[in-house]
Amino acid sequence: MTDATSAPASPPSRRARVRAPELIGKGGWLNTGEMSYTLADLRGRIVILDFWTFCCINCLHVLDELRELEEKHRDTVVIIGVHSPKFVHEAEHQSVVDAVERYGVHHPVLDDPELATWKQYAVRAWPTLVVIDPEGYVVAQHAGEGHAHAIAKLVEELETEHAAKGTLRRGDGPYVPPEPVATGLRFPGKALVLPSGHFLVSDSTRHQLVELEADGETVVRRIGSGVRGFGPDSFSEPQGLALLPDGKVIVADTVNHALRTYDPVSGAIETVAGTGRQWWQGSPTEGPALEVDLSSPWDVAWWADRVWIAMAGVHQLWTYDPATGTVGVAAGTTNEGLVDGPAAEAWFAQPSGLAAAGDRLWIADSETSALRYVERAGAGDGEGDGEGDVEDGFVIRTAVGAGLFDFGHRDGAAEQALLQHPLGVTALPDGSVAVSDTYNHALRRYDPASGEVTTLATDLREPSDAVLVGEDIVVVESARHRLTRLRLPDEAVRVEAVAHRTQREATEVAPGALTLDVVFTAPTGQKLDTRYGPSTRLLVSATPPELLAEGSGAGTDLHRELVLADGVTEGVLHVSAMAASCDDDPANEYPACHVHQQDWGVPVRVGDTGTSRLALVLAGLGA
Incomplete structure (x- = not known):
């Protein structure tokens, strides 16, 4: 889920000296032991700002992408989540407090209900990552998912550079975990009634299933280790539950990108679909269930003789057929709308x-x-x-x-x-x-x-x-x-x-021809790999559809000439971009490749003084 209005015409090099604006948020700080911080307090550390909102599945994906980097570079990197709401509910401070615990956010979060810091950094999309070097300068900005590898390489470069300069400061960061609260359930997601009359509940934040007696309160048993993981007795933020004809329960193991089954009689847990990896554009969309990647399955239901899956991560419905052990897309194009x-x-x-x-x-x-x-x-x-x-x-x-x-x-x-x-x-x-x-x-x-x-x-x-x-x-x-x-x-x-x-500043555009450029620069040490054809994809549409007289549809060029229709004065341009970059090492026959993707909703208002060019940055500055 994303949003945008405009972007710089082209990304400057990483060495451009752009001073990072101060961090401001009316809602205050979370996960800091009630301390407030300025960028001066963080000088000497590599700071990564994660502009997110908790309704956004892409933002939740980025939280998971950053976990390994956060742990590996804990003494040099400070990740700060800047919560920037879309929905009215997300601007409520207690809702942000809940979301930080619900999704296991283990770094400081600045609650910015009025989008003050968002505007200071000219952010246009959820999620956006901004990297600030130890001297307080912005050195990279990335919109969308799939940038963890590029940021990890940049962090290593910055560590080396600033250690040599004497400007890198190592040590503990400002994160202070909140006090745990004792409750029987913690942010439960979904529930069903078992044949016994008991309830089975996905206890999402504790990475477990919980069986309750018919009173809905008394705990009979907990299923799963309670530790986030993809092992034989581990879940990761499970959500949807559905009873299968054979009496087993199928579980949407959301952050593991998998389907599991749980046998209420034997207690056995089995993985039946998914690899544990997140699906990306270009991956198979059907085949043997244990060989096809899934993306944040959020709910499941038994209907039309198979399991239907609400595949929240790619805006589709999929199905799983236990009889054949296969999965496949049932509805949706991956376009969001x-x-x-x-x-x-x-x-x-x-x-x-x-x-x-x-x-x-x-x-x-x-x-x-x-x-x-x-x-x-x-x-x-x-x-x-x-x-x-x-x-x-x-x-x-x-x-x-x-x-x-x-x-x-x-x-x-x-x-x-x-x-x-x-x-x-x-x-x-x-x-x-x-x-x-x-x-x-x-x-x-x-x-x-x-x-x-x-x-x-x-x-x-x-x-x-x-x-x-x-x-x-x-x-x-x-x-x-x-x-x-x-x-x-x-x-x-x-x-x-x-x-x-949703209130978003509209971009003033001139009537008639409008040039669209999605700016992408491959991360350091990588290049666009065209050995097997184009490695970029661009899809453009509009709400209302009549806004675009020409230029809608899919293509492989990140440049598109659009024509706005006469008589339609405002609307939203929907832009979806993807780029795949691979390690630039001629000696490596099988280079590692990485997918970068983002969807934007760009509100536009047609006027005689408007721009005739719209540029959106998929990855810029220190990419």
Whole structure:
């Protein structure tokens, strides 16, 4: 999930002396023992600023990418997370405190709810990494994922250079871990009811599954070592759970990029899909399940005779077939957004919740704040206009949701109702759907028969899932670290409507021709590898689609000539770029290669005084 407005026309060399702006954040500092820091306090250390927001799956990937570097260079490198919110909920200080613990952030974090430091550094995308040398100068900036290798090499160069100059200071950093809190669950993710009547809960922050008695409180057993890992008894931030026909439970082992099974009878844990590595563009998208990389599977559901996977990390739905032991893409293009139609052409944005209900599979599509569903093409639900239907296969439709930038808490007719980053969805007995409306701290309901959205309950705390138990619904209150049992109400709660739109400064562009350049410089010691064809990819689209008269679509050149249509005065350009660089060593027949990728949403406003060139930096300065 990303955002952008503009970027420098070209990246200066790493040796350019650009003084780093000061670190400012109204929310204050976390993980520092209540101490505040300035860049002067950090002089002598290599500082890496990680501009992130906790709703963003790409940002969570970068947190994991940095863990090894953070440990290896702990005495010379200080990583500082600069939390820069997209959603209203993410600007709440306590929500940032929760997220830092939830995702195991083991470095200082500056809470910047007003984007003050973000603006000072001219950041345009989540995530962005900025490297500052021991003398306080910016030496590198990278947008997107896949830059850990380049930054690690740069850190080694800076260590050598500044040790020789006498400007490198080694020692302990400012990180102070918070005091642990004793609770039975800690940021639980998903839940299901076992045949025994007990609950099984993914205790995500503790890297375990927990079986609870029917009261939802008493711990029967903990499954997994509780230590982050990919061993035979280890998980890493597990999320989704689904009961299989053979009685086993399939687990979305999210940060391990894998599916595991757990046998409630024998206690056995088995890996059934994924390699433990994150999927990147160009990797296989189908094949033997244990040989294909996955990317942050967030939820799972048994539907249409196989396991469906909400593959949040690549904005797709995949399936796993236990009968054949294979996985493959079922829907989505990896482009981030809200586009309905045939499964292969649909766009998603971090699908995070699934629920099977007869001939539909419901989806909580979190970054578009949408409730969507899959059904067989030609099912004739009477709700769509028939456009995009195909004779066989599956079709994706949206019930509630407007896109990446519109969210809020508004009930009423589905076409104008609003959610805010929902993570869970539950099929109800009457054919309606309960939505765990996570950032609204509410449980919502959509009724396909009436087309209405109502609110079932409020004053929950980041609900991420819910399961039915008789006439009750049991909600996973993730940020209250508990399961909460509610009686399904006969009447909905009335909530005053609140609507929001992500506020981003629009780039003023001139009408007509617009040149788009994505700036990429291969990291030191690497080059673009063209031995087997182009190693770059560029995809451009727009919201509304009518904004672009020419230039949309995919290509391999990072330069594109666009033409803005007459009569459309504003919109968003969606730009997705990828570049693969390999070690530049002619003697090495099999050089190591690295993928750098980023998606931008660029708000534009057409005006006579606007620019005719838009440059976006994928990797610049010290790349």
